[in-house]
Amino acid sequence: MAKVTLVKKAQKDYPEHNIQKGESYYWWQLFRRPKQFSKTPPTRSQLTQSSFLQSLFAIEDRISALSGYFNFIEELESEMEEIKSEIESLKEEVEGNLTNMPEHLRESSDSGILMQERIDGLEGWINDLDSIDYSFEVDDSQTIEKQEEELSNCISNIIDEIQQTSSGL
Numbered sequence: 001m002a003k004v005t006l007v008k009k010a011q012k013d014y015p016e017h018n019i020q021k022g023e024s025y026y027w028w029q030l031f032r033r034p035k036q037f038s039k040t041p042p043t044r045s046q047l048t049q050s051s052f053l054q055s056l057f058a059i060e061d062r063i064s065a066l067s068g069y070f071n072f073i074e075e076l077e078s079e080m081e082e083i084k085s086e087i088e089s090l091k092e093e094v095e096g097n098l099t100n101m102p103e104h105l106r107e108s109s110d111s112g113i114l115m116q117e118r119i120d121g122l123e124g125w126i127n128d129l130d131s132i133d134y135s136f137e138v139d140d141s142q143t144i145e146k147q148e149e150e151l152s153n154c155i156s157n158i159i160d161e162i163q164q165t166s167s168g169l
Contacts, residue, residue, distance in 0.1 A: 062083060
C-alpha cells in the first residue's frame with residue numbers, strides 16, 4: 001500500500017485536479033506510477049496495484065456501506081445476490097489464474113498457495129452469505145406501524161449479519 005499524505009493548504013493551484021491554492025488535498029504514489037491527487041481521502045482500492053485486492057476492497061466497501069435504506073427485504077436480498085455474483089466472479093478469476101499456472105507450481109509455490117487460500121476464503125464468504133436467512137413473517141394482528149417497525153428491525157439485523165461476514169483474506 002502507498003503512503004497517503006494530507007496537505008492542509010496547497011501552496012499553488014493544481015487545475016488538472018481541481019485543487020485551488022489554500023485548499024487541503026491528499027496525494028499518494030504507487031510504485032512506478034504517477035502521483036495521485038484527491039480532495040477526499042483515497043479508498044483502499046486506490047492504494048493497491050493488485051487487481052484482486054481492488055475488487056475485494058470494492059466488494060467489502062459496498063457491504064460496509066449497506067444501511068437501512070432498504071424498505072423491503074426483497075431489495076436487500078437482490079442487492080446481496082449481485083454482491084455474491086461479484087464475489088463468485090472474483091473467485092472464478094483467481095481459479096483461472098491458478099489453472100493457468102504450471103501444475104508443479106500450484107501447490108509448491110507461494111503464489112499457488114496464496115491463490116488457493118484466496119479461493120477458499122471467497123468460497124467460505126459465499127457460503128456465509130448464503131446461510132443468511134432473509135425471511136420475515138408478518139403478524140396480521142399487529143398495527144401497520146408495528147409491522148413496519150419490526151420489518152425495519154429485521155432488515156437492520158440482516159444487514160448487521162451480512163456486515164459480520166468476512167472474506168477471511
